[in-house]
Amino acid sequence: TSLGAVRLFARLNDELEVALPLNTLLTHPTVAAMADRIASPEATEQERASLIVPLQPGGSQVPLFAVHGGGGEILYYRALADRLGPDQPMYGIEPVGLDRTSPPLETVPGMAQRYLADLRAVQPSGPYRLVGFCFGGNVALEMAAQLEDEGEIVDVVVVIDSGLPLEASRAPTTLARARAVVETRGILGAGRAAVDRLRNRSQYYWDGSFGGDDGRDRLKYHAIAQACRRAFRDWEPRRVAAPIVLLR
Numbered sequence: 105t106s107l108g109a110v111r112l113f114a115r116l117n118d119e120l121e122v123a124l125p126l127n128t129l130l131t132h133p134t135v136a137a138m139a140d141r142i143a144s145p146e147a148t149e150q151e152r153a154s155l156i157v158p159l160q161p162g163g164s165q166v167p168l169f170a171v172h173g174g175g176g177e178i179l180y181y182r183a184l185a186d187r188l189g190p191d192q193p194m195y196g197i198e199p200v201g202l203d204r205t206s207p208p209l210e211t212v213p214g215m216a217q218r219y220l221a222d223l224r225a226v227q228p229s230g231p232y233r234l235v236g237f238c239f240g241g242n243v244a245l246e247m248a249a250q251l252e253d254e255g256e257i258v259d260v261v262v263v264i265d266s267g268l269p270l271e272a273s274r275a276p277t278t279l280a281r282a283r284a285v286v287e288t289r290g291i292l293g294a295g296r297a298a299v300d301r302l303r304n305r306s307q308y309y310w311d312g313s314f315g316g317d318d319g320r321d322r323l324k325y326h327a328i329a330q331a332c333r334r335a336f337r338d339w340e341p342r343r344v345a346a347p348i349v350l351l352r
Contacts, residue, residue, distance in 0.1 A: 241266030
C-alpha cells in the first residue's frame with residue numbers, strides 16, 4: 105500500500121539520509137534496483153518534477169494513463185498494468201502533495217490541467233486513453249473535456265466505481281449530507297455510514313496525535329482525501345465526445 109511505502113521511505117531517509125519520491129517503489133521494485141537508485145541521488149529532482157509514474161512503459165499500443173483515487177493511491181494500478189500485458193504501456197498519475205511539502209490541489213479542473221501538462225510530456229498528441237478509479241474517474245472525465253477543448257481525440261475514458269456528482273457528498277453542509285444519506289440509504293444505512301465515518305476520522309486524528317511518523321503519514325493522506333472531497337463537491341462535469349466505459 106502507499107502508506108506502507110511511505111513508512112519504508114521514511115526509514116530510508118532516517119537511516120541513509122536519502123529522500124526519495126514514493127514512485128521509486130514502482131520504477132525500482134527490487135532491492136538491487138533500489139540500491140542502485142540510492143547511489144544516484146542526482147536523479148531525484150527529475151523524478152519529483154513529474155506526477156507521471158511509469159507502471160509499464162513498454163509496448164506498442166496507445167498508452168493508458170491512470171488517475172489516482174480520492175486518497176492519493178496509485179500503487180494498486182500496478183496489478184492492472186501486469187494483467188494488461190507487456191504490449192500495453194501504462195502510467196499512473198499521482199496527486200500533488202505526496203512530497204509532504206506541496207499543498208494538494210483543490211479543484212478538479214486544476215488537477216486535470218496540471219496532470220495533462222505532465223501527461224503531454226510523455227505523449228504529446230492523441231489519441232488519448234484515460235482511466236480513473238473512484239475520485240480519479242471524475243478527474244479523468246475533466247481531463248477528457250479539456251483535451252477535447254484543445255481539439256485532441258480521446259479514444260476512451262474508463263471510469264471505475266466513481267461517484268456521481270449528484271451524490272450526498274456534494275451537499276454543502278453536514279446536515280444536508282446527513283439528510284441526503286437518509287433519503288438514499290434509509291435509517292439503517294445512514295447509521296452504518298455514520299459509524300464508518302466516525303471510525304475512519306477518529307483513526308486518522310488519533311494516529312496523527314499519538315502515532316508518530318505513521319500518524320503523520322495518515323494525516324498527509326487525509327489532507328489529500330479532504331482536498332479531493334472538496335474538489336468533487338464543487339465540480340460541474342461537462343459532456344465529452346469520448347466513449348465512457350463504466351466499471352462497477
